[in-house]
C-alpha cells in the first residue's frame with residue numbers, strides 16, 4: 001500500500017533519524033521541523049487553490065458558518081496582562097531557553113533537588129498554575145525558561161484543561177502551538193493517573209502530523225513538558241523498520257506521535273498496543289490545513305472513522321491546530337456575506353465533521369488580519385526574470401546572516417546550487433529528491449553556520465524551527481498565500497525580528513497580487529533598496545557563473561548519453577552502428593571544445609572573484625571597505641557592525 005507519509009521515498013531505517021536529530025539539538029538550538037521529501041509536494045500546492053473539499057458525513061455536514069455563534073464561541077485575544085516580574089529567579093530561569101530541549105532529553109533521569117527551589121518555584125509557577133497546568137509539567141516548563149505562556153497557550157490552556165473542551169486553534173507561525181495542545185494533554189493524563197482512571201502503558205493520546213520530522217519535533221516538545229512524569233512517547237512514521245516499530249510499541253507508550261500513512265498501516269496490522277481505541281482519550285492534529293490536502297486526508301479520514309466507530313469513549317478530547325487554518329481574504333469575507341461557498345470554511349467544516357468534535361468546539365483564532373507575524377519585516381524586489389540571479393547575488397553578498405531561500409522547483413535549486421557554488425556562496429540544498437540523511441546533514445550544517453545558506457523547495461516551508469534565521473528569500477513567488485505565510489514564518493519566530501523578501505519578475509506579478517489581496521494588504525510590500533551601480537559591478541561574475549554552469553551541464557549530459565549507448569551495447573553484446581560511432585566521435589570532439597571553453601571561463605571567474613569590489617554606496621549608507629567576495633565568513637566579520645538588510649529598509653522608510 002502506498003504510504004502517504006511525506007517521506008515515502010526514503011527507504012532508510014528510522015533508527016538513523018533520531019540520533020541525527022539529537023545531534024542537531026546539541027548544536028544549540030531548541031528544535032526544528034522539516035517537511036521532508038514527498039511525492040509531488042511541489043505539485044500539491046498547485047491544486048490548493050482549485051481544491052474544494054466535500055462534506056461526506058451528512059449527519060455532521062455543517063459548515064463553519066452554519067454553526068451557531070454560541071457553539072463556535074470564537075475566543076479573541078484579550079489585552080495582555082502586565083507581566084509580573086518574579087521576585088526570585090529559579091535556577092532554571094537563569095539558563096537560556098535555547099539549550100533546553102537538549103537537557104529535556106539528556107537529563108531526564110537526573111536527580112533534581114526540587115526542595116532547594118521550592119520557594120521560587122511557588123512564585124514562578126503561578127502564571128502557569130492559574131491556567132490549571134499541573135505542577136510536574138510547570139516544573140519542566142520553568143526549567144526550560146518558559147516563564148510564561150505564549151498568547152495561544154494562555155487562551156487555550158484553561159479552556160482545554162479546566163473546561164475539557166475540544167479546541168480548534170489557529171495562531172501565527174512560531175507562536176508555540178505545539179505546547180498549546182501538548183500541555184493540556186499531559187496535564188489531563190497526570191490527573192487521570194492520580195484518579196486511577198488510567199494506568200501507565202495505556203495508549204491514551206494520539207497526535208497526527210504530516211511529516212516524520214514534525215513528528216520527531218513534537219515528541220521533543222512533549223519531552224520538554226513531561227520531564228517529571230513517567231509518560232513514554234513514541235514516534236511512528238513512514239520509513240521506520242518493522243522491528244524498530246515493534247520495539248517501540250512493546251514499551252507501551254502512552255503517547256504516540258504519528259504520520260497518517262504509517263499509523264493507518266499499523267491499525268490494519270492489528271497491533272496489540274494500538275488496537276484498543278477505547279482508552280484513547282486525546283487526539284490532536286497538527287498542521288491541519290496540510291493534513292486535509294491530497295496525500296494525507298485519505299488515510300486521516302480512515303483513521304478518524306475507525307477511532308470514531310468506537311463510541312465507548314465519549315469523553316475523548318480533540319485538538320486541531322494550524323497557522324493558516326482560518327486564512328481569509330476580504331474577498332472571502334464578502335463571499336461569506338453573500339452565502340457563497342468558501343473553500344477555507346469548507347475545509348474546516350470537513351475536518352470538524354471527520355474528527356467528530358463535540359457539539360461546542362472552541363475556536364481560538366489568533367491569526368492576524370495581515371497573516372504574518374508582527375516582528376516580520378516584508379519586502380520585495382522587482383526585477384526581470386533573466387536578472388534574478390544578479391539581484392540574488394547582490395543581496396547575499398551585501399547582507400550576510402543565516403538565510404533560507406525558497407524556490408518552486410527542484411530544477412531551480414539545482415541550477416542555483418551550481419551558480420552559487422561557483423560564486424563561492426556555499427549553498428546547501430534541501431529537496432525531496434535528496435536522501436533523508438543528506439537532508440538532515442544539510443540542515444545541521446545550516447543550523448550551525450552563522451552565515452549558512454539553505455536553498456529549499458517548499459518541503460521546508462512548514463514547521464522548521466531553527467533559531468536565528470535572519471532572512472527568508474522567496475526566489476520565486478510562492479504558489480499560495482498559505483505557503484508565503486509558512487515560508488516567511490521560518491524567521492521572526494517567538495518574538496524575534498526577521499526579514500522576508502520576495503523576488504518578483506513580471507511574469508509573477510499576478511501571483512504576487514493575489515497573495516497581497518489574500519493578506520488583506522492595502523499597499524504593496526515595500527521595495528527593498530537596490531544600489532544599481534553596485535549591482536552592475538556584479539553582473540559579469542554572475543553571467544560567468546551562469547555560463548560555466550550551463551556548459552558544465554551540457555558536457556555532463558553528452559557524457560551521460562554516450563556512456564549509456566556503450567553500456568547498452570555491451571549489455572546486449574552488439575556492436576554500435578557506424579553512424580552512431582561517427583556521431584559519438586563528433587560529439588566527443590565538440591565536448592572537448594566545450595570543456596576547454598568551460599575551463600577558460602572558470603579561470604576568468606576565479607580572477608574576478610579575487611579582485612576586491614569597491615562599494616561606494618548611492619544608498620546613503622556607509623560601506624567604505626572593499627568587499628571580499630569568495631569568503632562569506634570574512635565578509636560577515638567585516639560587516640559585523642555594518643548595515644543589516646533590516647537597517648537598510650528602516651533607513652529608507
Ligand SMILES: Nc1ncnc2c1ncn2[C@@H]1O[C@H](COP(=O)(O)OP(=O)(O)OP(=O)(O)O)[C@@H](O)[C@H]1O
Pocket residue numbers: 030031097145146147148149150153171172173174175176177178179322323462463464465489493494
Ligand atoms: N511558553 C513559551 N515560552 C518560550 N518559548 C516557547 C514557549 N512555548 C513554545 N516556545 C518555543 O517557541 C518556538 C515555536 O514553537 P512551535 O514550534 O510550537 O511554534 P508553532 O506555532 O507550532 O510554529 P509553526 O506554525 O511554524 O509550526 C519553539 O522553539 C518552542 O520551543
